[in-house]
Amino acid sequence: MTPEELTRRRFLTRAAAGALVAGTVSALLPARPAWAAPAKVGEAAPGFTVNATNGSPVSLASYKGKVVVLEWTNHECPYVRKHYESGNMQGLQREATGQGVVWLTLISSSEGTQGYVTPPQADELTTSRNAAPTAVLLDTKGVAGKLYGATNTPHMYVVDKAGMLVYAGAIDDRPTSRRADVPGANNYVRAALDAVAAGQPVKTPITRAYGCTVKYS
Amino acid sequence: MALRFLAAGLVVGMLTGSVLAAEPARAPTVKTPAPPGPPKVTVTLLSEAASIEPGASFWVGLRQRIAPGWHTYWTNPGDSGEPPTIDWTLPAGWQAGPLVFPQPERMPVGPLMSYGYTDEVVLLTRLTAPAGVPTGSPVTLRGHAAWLVCEKICIPEEAEVALTLPVMLGRAAPGAGASAIERTRRAVPGPSPWPATLRATPETVTVSVAAPGLEPDRIGKVLFFPDRWGVIDHAAVQEVSIDREGITLRAARGLLPEGAGSDLDGVLVIREKLDQGLVSQAFTIKAVAAGPGSGPSLSLLAAMGLALAGGLILNLMPCVLPVLSIKALALVGYAEASPGLVRRHGLVYTVGVLSCFTALAGALLALRASGAQIGWGFQLQSALVVTALAYVLFTLALSLSGLLVIGGHLTGLGQGLAARPGYAGSFFTGALATVAATPCTAPFMGAAVGYALTQPPVAALAVFEALGLGLALPFLALSLVPAWRRLLPRPGPWMARLSQALAFPLYASVAWLVWVVSRQAGPDGVALVLVGLLLIAFGAWLHHVARRAAPRWRRVATGLALASAAAAIALAPLAAAGPPSTATTGGPGGAAWEPFSPGRLAELRAQGRPVFVNFTAAWCITCLVNERVALRSPAVAETFARKGVVYLKADWTSRSAEIASVLDSFGRSGVPLYVVYPSRPGHPVAPEPRVLPQILSEGTIIDAIEKEIL
Numbered sequence: 001m002t003p004e005e006l007t008r009r010r011f012l013t014r015a016a017a018g019a020l021v022a023g024t025v026s027a028l029l030p031a032r033p034a035w036a037a038p039a040k041v042g043e044a045a046p047g048f049t050v051n052a053t054n055g056s057p058v059s060l061a062s063y064k065g066k067v068v069v070l071e072w073t074n075h076e077c078p079y080v081r082k083h084y085e086s087g088n089m090q091g092l093q094r095e096a097t098g099q100g101v102v103w104l105t106l107i108s109s110s111e112g113t114q115g116y117v118t119p120p121q122a123d124e125l126t127t128s129r130n131a132a133p134t135a136v137l138l139d140t141k142g143v144a145g146k147l148y149g150a151t152n153t154p155h156m157y158v159v160d161k162a163g164m165l166v167y168a169g170a171i172d173d174r175p176t177s178r179r180a181d182v183p184g185a186n187n188y189v190r191a192a193l194d195a196v197a198a199g200q201p202v203k204t205p206i207t208r209a210y211g212c213t214v215k216y217s
Numbered sequence: 218m219a220l221r222f223l224a225a226g227l228v229v230g231m232l233t234g235s236v237l238a239a240e241p242a243r244a245p246t247v248k249t250p251a252p253p254g255p256p257k258v259t260v261t262l263l264s265e266a267a268s269i270e271p272g273a274s275f276w277v278g279l280r281q282r283i284a285p286g287w288h289t290y291w292t293n294p295g296d297s298g299e300p301p302t303i304d305w306t307l308p309a310g311w312q313a314g315p316l317v318f319p320q321p322e323r324m325p326v327g328p329l330m331s332y333g334y335t336d337e338v339v340l341l342t343r344l345t346a347p348a349g350v351p352t353g354s355p356v357t358l359r360g361h362a363a364w365l366v367c368e369k370i371c372i373p374e375e376a377e378v379a380l381t382l383p384v385m386l387g388r389a390a391p392g393a394g395a396s397a398i399e400r401t402r403r404a405v406p407g408p409s410p411w412p413a414t415l416r417a418t419p420e421t422v423t424v425s426v427a428a429p430g431l432e433p434d435r436i437g438k439v440l441f442f443p444d445r446w447g448v449i450d451h452a453a454v455q456e457v458s459i460d461r462e463g464i465t466l467r468a469a470r471g472l473l474p475e476g477a478g479s480d481l482d483g484v485l486v487i488r489e490k491l492d493q494g495l496v497s498q499a500f501t502i503k504a505v506a507a508g509p510g511s512g513p514s515l516s517l518l519a520a521m522g523l524a525l526a527g528g529l530i531l532n533l534m535p536c537v538l539p540v541l542s543i544k545a546l547a548l549v550g551y552a553e554a555s556p557g558l559v560r561r562h563g564l565v566y567t568v569g570v571l572s573c574f575t576a577l578a579g580a581l582l583a584l585r586a587s588g589a590q591i592g593w594g595f596q597l598q599s600a601l602v603v604t605a606l607a608y609v610l611f612t613l614a615l616s617l618s619g620l621l622v623i624g625g626h627l628t629g630l631g632q633g634l635a636a637r638p639g640y641a642g643s644f645f646t647g648a649l650a651t652v653a654a655t656p657c658t659a660p661f662m663g664a665a666v667g668y669a670l671t672q673p674p675v676a677a678l679a680v681f682e683a684l685g686l687g688l689a690l691p692f693l694a695l696s697l698v699p700a701w702r703r704l705l706p707r708p709g710p711w712m713a714r715l716s717q718a719l720a721f722p723l724y725a726s727v728a729w730l731v732w733v734v735s736r737q738a739g740p741d742g743v744a745l746v747l748v749g750l751l752l753i754a755f756g757a758w759l760h761h762v763a764r765r766a767a768p769r770w771r772r773v774a775t776g777l778a779l780a781s782a783a784a785a786i787a788l789a790p791l792a793a794a795g796p797p798s799t800a801t802t803g804g805p806g807g808a809a810w811e812p813f814s815p816g817r818l819a820e821l822r823a824q825g826r827p828v829f830v831n832f833t834a835a836w837c838i839t840c841l842v843n844e845r846v847a848l849r850s851p852a853v854a855e856t857f858a859r860k861g862v863v864y865l866k867a868d869w870t871s872r873s874a875e876i877a878s879v880l881d882s883f884g885r886s887g888v889p890l891y892v893v894y895p896s897r898p899g900h901p902v903a904p905e906p907r908v909l910p911q912i913l914s915e916g917t918i919i920d921a922i923e924k925e926i927l
Contacts, residue, residue, distance in 0.1 A: 042474075078365075078373045114370040149472075151296045151329050168472070175299060177365070177373040206472055208446040212371045213297040216327045 039148045041205045045157070045165040048144040050106070050137040053119040053126075058104070058135055060159070067196055068102045069189065070157040071133070072150040072214060074115025075125055078177040079211035080153050084129050086182040089154070089171075093132040096193055105133040108145030110217030115153065116140065142216040152211035158192040158202070167192035169207030176210075257284040257366040262358075262378040263339065263394025268385040269356055272348035275389065277380065278339040278398045279303055279316075279362055287368045288333045291321035293444055295451045296329035298371070301340060301364035303378075308356060310347030317341040319404035320486055320499035321442055330452035331367070332442055339401040350384050357381045403916030406484045409500035410842045411463065415448075415481050416507045417470060422449050424504045426464040426485060432911060433459040437495050438488040441466050441502075447473030448481050480505050489910040496910050498917060517676050521683035524665035528687020531654045539617060539719040540650045541692060556699050562643045563696025567689040569647020574685035575678065577651070582674050600737040604746050604789045606652065607730040611750050612757070613649075614723035617716045621757040647689065653726070654688060738792055745792035749785040756781035808854035813867035815875055818894070825896045827862045827926040829918075832880060832890040834869040840889040847913040856919045860926045862893075883908060891918075895925040 039046050045068075049059035060068065071089070073080050083089040093103050107122065109115035117125065122136045139145055148157060148168070158167035172185035192202045259282045266275040281289055281301070290298040305313040318340060324331040350356065363375040382392075411428040424441055439457040443449050453469035464485075470476070481504040488495045531537055615621040669680035695701055727750070735743045756778040763774030811817070813830055821828050831848060833840040847853060857864055867876045869888045883890060891909035907925055910917055 041472075076370065078371060146328070177299070206447070206474070209297075210299065211297055212367070213326050213329050213331075215369065 039165050041165050041168050044163055045159040046147050050139045050144050052135040052137055053122045063102045065161055066102050068159040071105045072153050072155040073105055074109055074153040076114050077153045077212035082177050082179050086179045088182045090131050103133045105136045106139050108139040108142045109215040113215035145214050150214050152209035154211055155209040156189045160196050166202045167205055170209045256374050257287045260362055260376050262380045264392040265395045265398040266389035267392040268383045268389045269346050270389050271350045274343055274345040276341050276343055276398050278341050280339045282337050287366050288335045289364050289366050290333040292318050295331040298331055299365040304361045306359040312345040314343035319401050339397055352384045355381050355383045406499035406501045407914055409502045410846050413502045413504040414507050415504035421467050422470050424466045428463040435490050437490040440486040441483055443483040447471040448476035498914050520665045520668040520680050524680045524683035525687040528684040531688050532691050537650050537654045539723045542719050559696050563693045565640045565643040566647040567693050569644035570651050570689040571685045573648040573651035574681050578681035603730050603733050604792050607727050610723050611727045614720045615757045617720035742792045745788050749788040752781045752785040808857045808864050810864040810866045813865040821863050827896040828894040829862050830865045830892045832867045832888045834888050843913040847915045850915045852915055853918050856922050860922055893921050893925050
């Protein structure tokens with residue numbers, strides 16, 4: 001390889017790195033709806049800070065050392081309702097939080113779209129649905145949603161104690177809105193949590209999320 | 218009674234169910250805009266048949282009429298959504314196939330992408346009645362259809378559908394849904410005639426479709442819909458480039474890390490720009506994963522290795538073996554001569570082979586660079602070259618048979634052209650071996666030559682030279698290593714027998730070449746070639762006779778022999794100029810056609826007959842693919858017959874000014890071109906001809922004929 005080629009390669013590497021940084025930065029800018037490279041399973045889960053329903057900012061970094069579940073939701077979506085009306089989601093929330101897992105429910109519906117709620121409405125939903133998340137985060141501008149490439153509701157993510165993203169995708173393997181499909185389904189999130197608790201790699205780390213589109217602005 | 222059942226059967230599409238889902242949300246205090254009352258999709262079950270024939274299969278369709286602004290989903294719904302389903306409740310013995318989807322649309326939803334349908338879609342199912350279904354009482358076919366319909370929000374809907382049809386013996390008449398189902402079947406992607414590959418880098422996925430010879434200017438849009446999630450980012454822009462080799466589509470990679478590691482099925486939609494707007498055609502393709510190497514599947518060295526092996530095998534081909542054996546037998550003669558001389562002959566022979574390969578490969582690459590769609594063996598596309606080759610091999614065969622002795626030694630073992638003493642003889646043996654070898658594609662050669670043709674000229678030439686070296690190697694080795702030469706048997710009468718025996722593979726090669734001429738130049742061409750061969754044989758005999766004759770007669774005989782050979786040579790171009798080759802024969806089941814001429818076209822149009830003209834050529838791959846995939850289909854033949862369409866074929870294999878001017882009038886400089894000339898009997902002005910896409914499917918032709926010809 002000639003020195004000239006070396007230089008060219010170095011230049012290309014730098015250009016690529018520059019583009020990557022620019023892409024990440026642009027994704028973080030809420031004003032830009034650009035769809036940058038989303039979080040990747042097997043890499044560090046990107047940090048975010050989003051206000052919870054009580055008005056206080058919650059940042060992912062503050063949960064370092066704990067397993068975190070991220071659940072994107074939209075209470076009017078038939079696929080979300082399948083899991084709440086069957087009690088499946090609340091059951092999993094209790095199971096997880098009972099073992100010390102942090103469960104963050106995120107709502108990325110922009111104002112005026114389906115699933116958008118005010119903080120009191122969100123709390124009301126938690127009460128009326130008997131849900132048990134650690135916190136409900138109102139990601140109205142979709143910053144966290146786009147950072148994670150959340151496309152569907154429900155869309156589930158699991159972050160391990162080291163802050164690595166270890167699961168992204170569907171809640172289970174029955175991509176329907178029928179409640180009758182809940183009992184026989186293979187729950188990917190439960191499987192991921194079990195694997196993380198046992199210190200083993202997640203068997204199915206990436207699956208196709210199913211449901212309604214996230215209602216970004 | 219039967220009439221009443223028939224009437225009942227015609228009332229197709231009983232929508233008995235209503236929307237069951239979409240119940241209001243349970244959270245009472247949070248305002249939920251409950252999905253508005255009426256369903257967003259109304260469904261109807263259609264049947265292509267008006268009655269059920271026992272034991273027969275027929276298509277039924279679930280028609281979805283979708284509210285404006287809403288959409289339903291394809292089998293792969295994209296980033297979200299769910300494909301429709303139908304669960305059949307059929308009487309015992311009935312069978313239902315899977316749902317068959319017509320080509321979808323791309324529907325961006327914010328930053329996400331959905332694949333599906335708007336407005337109206339018919340989803341097909343093939344039902345098969347049991348052979349024993351009793352006639353007389355009607356049968357009701359029930360299904361539970363469920364689908365997701367989305368605008369900004371999504372609503373799962375479902376309905377019970379049913380269809381009651383009478384059972385009657387004999388072929389069923391078209392049902393009320395026949396035309397809608399027929400239309401949909403044409404929108405269902407058909408199998409693609411082209412191979413496709415899938416390559417991936419960490420960021421991108423590239424699908425390459427080997428559809429050579431497309432005119433990029435006329436392709437409006439190309440879209441790829443993957444059947445499964447995770448390989449290609451659904452929402453990503455698909456960068457499409459079209460060149461001589463085909464279509465290349467690049468998009469951002471999907472989320473599954475192992476996604477590109479296995480083959481990817483999907484639908485390729487090609488929208489072609491025509492005068493009347495875009496025409497959309499869909500094909501199913503299987504993009505074969507290129508493996509983890511993700512580079513070219515064959516390295517240059519591997520290709521050269523394969524070429525070398527292929528070249529070695531070429532030595533055994535019936536057209537090559539006799540040529541080489543002449544040389545090998547000559548070696549036996551040289552055995553006593555100096556090793557240096559033998560070695561030099563071997564090297565000169567190798568140079569002859571390699572120069573001839575260089576010339577052929579150079580010509581091939583130059584022609585391809587100028588846009589010709591040709592492959593190895595292209596030289597045989599010329600009837601003149603084939604005729605010349607037949608003459609040469611025939612002369613050689615005569616010489617091996619002992620009928621023609623050139624150069625004087627009676628004991629010389631059938632020394633023909635290639636046995637001329639001196640280095641020129643060795644050089645020409647090499648050249649001749651190469652020429653004779655080209656029509657034979659040895660195993661291993663195909664892959665190597667295929668690889669070479671996709672490479673830059675230097676790499677391509679390297680592969681061809683490796684092929685040549687393989688061909689030259691056995692003789693070269695024999696001439697370089699005296700020890701191996703000693704393995705050859707001692708000279709003796711057996712050599713004459715062997716050379717006579719070896720004449721027969723050459724005669725066989727000649728027979729094959731004459732058959733090739735018959736494909737290229739028709740019966741007249743064959744007759745002329747046979748006369749040419751006769752003249753050569755006659756000349757050879759005269760020459761033979763002349764050697765023993767008195768000097769005076771010898772001169773006469775030699776003169777006649779030469780005249781005879783000259784006449785044979787003069788006949789060659791005539792033979793080759795016979796009727797031009799046809800691109801293809803009609804083939805079984807295909808529509809009958811007649812040759813195109815502007816006069817015939819004008820005559821037919823004056824008679825008010827509708828005409829379909831196929832401008833084609835034997836060397837046009839796209840044309841041949843279209844013929845195979847579309848034009849030869851029985852359905853097309855049936856449509857032509859039903860509509861009284863006259864099918865003319867304009868063969869541009871050998872260029873003709875007449876056809877060129879017609880092509881030119883459509884703004885084309887080449888083929889394929891497909892034109893429908895509609896007719897409106899009684900109309901004073903003939904309607905404008907309509908140009909069809911350069912990529913044809915059965916559906917496109919039938920659609921055009923149905924639409925243009927009443």
